[in-house]
Amino acid sequence: MKDGFAWEEGIAKGAAMAAWRLPHCAEAFLVQDFSGGTRLQEGWNLDELSSGFLAAPFIGLPYFLRADSLSSFTLQARELPTPYVAPPENQSKKTEFMGWVAEAIQAIKKGPLQKVVLSRTDEQELPASFDVMTALEELGAAYPTAFVCALSIPALGGVWMCATPEILVEQNAEGIFRTISLAGTQSGVDADGFAIAPSQARWSTKEIEEQAFVSRYIIDCFKMIRLREYIEIGPKTISTGNLLHLKTEYIVDTKAMDFPQLPGLMLGLLHPTSAVCGTPKQEAVDFISATESHDRSMYSGYLGPVNLGKATHLFVNLRTVEIKENHAVFYAGCGITEDSNPAKEWQETQMKCQTLQRVLMQ
Numbered sequence: 001m002k003d004g005f006a007w008e009e010g011i012a013k014g015a016a017m018a019a020w021r022l023p024h025c026a027e028a029f030l031v032q033d034f035s036g037g038t039r040l041q042e043g044w045n046l047d048e049l050s051s052g053f054l055a056a057p058f059i060g061l062p063y064f065l066r067a068d069s070l071s072s073f074t075l076q077a078r079e080l081p082t083p084y085v086a087p088p089e090n091q092s093k094k095t096e097f098m099g100w101v102a103e104a105i106q107a108i109k110k111g112p113l114q115k116v117v118l119s120r121t122d123e124q125e126l127p128a129s130f131d132v133m134t135a136l137e138e139l140g141a142a143y144p145t146a147f148v149c150a151l152s153i154p155a156l157g158g159v160w161m162c163a164t165p166e167i168l169v170e171q172n173a174e175g176i177f178r179t180i181s182l183a184g185t186q187s188g189v190d191a192d193g194f195a196i197a198p199s200q201a202r203w204s205t206k207e208i209e210e211q212a213f214v215s216r217y218i219i220d221c222f223k224m225i226r227l228r229e230y231i232e233i234g235p236k237t238i239s240t241g242n243l244l245h246l247k248t249e250y251i252v253d254t255k256a257m258d259f260p261q262l263p264g265l266m267l268g269l270l271h272p273t274s275a276v277c278g279t280p281k282q283e284a285v286d287f288i289s290a291t292e293s294h295d296r297s298m299y300s301g302y303l304g305p306v307n308l309g310k311a312t313h314l315f316v317n318l319r320t321v322e323i324k325e326n327h328a329v330f331y332a333g334c335g336i337t338e339d340s341n342p343a344k345e346w347q348e349t350q351m352k353c354q355t356l357q358r359v360l361m362q
């Protein structure tokens, strides 16, 4: 495949690269930065970036890939082999993770922490035949509503791939700004492997509250910049393929409001949101760094094309994997509240890891 060559050639030349396909689109894009990409400096501004691709870690400054070369291509349709057999559970990871969740519940009961998103990793070997561009096509075919992406930055030393459902900040060519509040998770397939219709989903108080934390957080960010004119749609149940979530959408017409800086301002305020970090934010960051034994790196950061065709599409880096040679580290997390159950939260991270595993490990 033509763009497979461009990808391999770019890797060999030390280029920083991103290949992606937006939700509901057929066309995919490849950006190459032949300088290897740039780590932005404190005080960087979205409005001042040229056309390219932005990728930020959970904590820290983003990398920017300038579009030295931009090509578009169509992802080929791919059939996924079925049925899928999940890898066995890692019992020591399970015990460790459930311990973290129990600690978080205790901390929340004491306050001031109200919600914290804890994550864990799952390390697996990919098949010898694994190939990044083929995997991107398979992810695109399996998850048409997700943002699917492959990212290679020489300074990171591996390839990150994701199939994320979560918009962080989006501004289309017509000046329409969008962000979403996404939380609450349940399986999107029943015991026989059939899809569950979103209208059939039933949500518990715990999940409704968990998502409300994220919605309140977004509204608080709007309040900080005194923005009152936004449209709020939801919460509604959405299907991401193998999972169901609760989603509320926030929309602003930045042209009508003459507010073109809104995406940059909101990006600075939003990240990391309560969907991947917690409430209050600083207490959640502190709890995560004192508890998790892995470095989140790019997981739960954000990534996407910026200032391309007058549009910016930044997504939270979820349902994600870091690949070095054939070794894959899958990352997944879940929102812990006072009413969490450690075994259920572990199961949720299993389902989230499987979003990519069911495609990449066949």
Ligand SMILES: C=C(O[C@@H]1C=C(C(=O)O)C=C[C@H]1O)C(=O)O
Pocket (backbone or CB within 6 Å): 117, 119, 166, 182, 183, 184, 185, 245, 275, 276, 318, 319, 331, 332, 333, 334, 335, 336, 352
């Ligand atoms: C943290 C993740 O997902 C986030 C957390 C969710 C939850 O706690 O229910 C749901 C969607 C995402 O906002 C992840 O996929 O790793």
